[in-house]
Amino acid sequence: MAETNEQVQHENTLAFEPRVLERIANNSVQDVDGILELKGDFTSGVKSLFSSGDDKTKGVSAEVGQKEVAVDLSVIAEYGKDIPAAFNQAIEKIKANVERMTGLTVVEVNMNVSDVMTRADYQKQQTEEQRKQAEERRRAHQNGEYADGSRVE
Numbered sequence: 001m002a003e004t005n006e007q008v009q010h011e012n013t014l015a016f017e018p019r020v021l022e023r024i025a026n027n028s029v030q031d032v033d034g035i036l037e038l039k040g041d042f043t044s045g046v047k048s049l050f051s052s053g054d055d056k057t058k059g060v061s062a063e064v065g066q067k068e069v070a071v072d073l074s075v076i077a078e079y080g081k082d083i084p085a086a087f088n089q090a091i092e093k094i095k096a097n098v099e100r101m102t103g104l105t106v107v108e109v110n111m112n113v114s115d116v117m118t119r120a121d122y123q124k125q126q127t128e129e130q131r132k133q134a135e136e137r138r139r140a141h142q143n144g145e146y147a148d149g150s151r152v153e
Contacts, residue, residue: 016102021062024101025071028093034086036122037076039114069098070108076115076122087111 029035038059063070071094077083095106117125 014103015066016064016104018062018064019057021064021069021071021098021102021104022057022060024097025060025062025073025094026056026058028097029073029075029090032086032089032093034078034081034083035075035090036078036117036119039074039076064104067105068107069102069104071098071106071110073109073111074114075111076117077113078122079116079118083113083116 026038029038059074061072073090077086090111091106091109094109098104098106
């Protein structure tokens with residue numbers, strides 16, 4: 001009977017869900033001059049009706065590998081601002097924050113401008129949307145539904 005002294009090699013891994021990178025990218029562009037808002041798709045709009053907090057992944061999608069990440073943004077740009085400069089600033093901030101926080105290399109950032117608005121028009125629209133969302137939440141609570149969509153608190 002031969003005895004073997006094979007040692008099992010274990011490797012440690014660190015992985016990130018796409019949602020984590022999406023949040024980092026979202027937070028990175030919040031103060032970029034020329035970007036009014038990251039614009040989500042239909043599902044993020046529906047989610048916002050029934051949640052009390054902001055969706056920190058709205059308007060961002062990330063494709064994550066073991067060493068690299070690609071980020072896509074959908075934004076509302078501010079009328080009269082230098083949109084290419086805002087794009088370049090967004091790239092710099094996203095790359096710096098993602099690489100510092102995760103160690104992943106950002107290989108691609110794409111930005112789709114879905115709308116352009118003046119700051120006054122944007123603020124007016126936000127006030128109206130907030131009023132509508134508050135009304136929807138009030139109606140949902142009256143019907144016995146809660147923030148997570150359940151009927152129990």
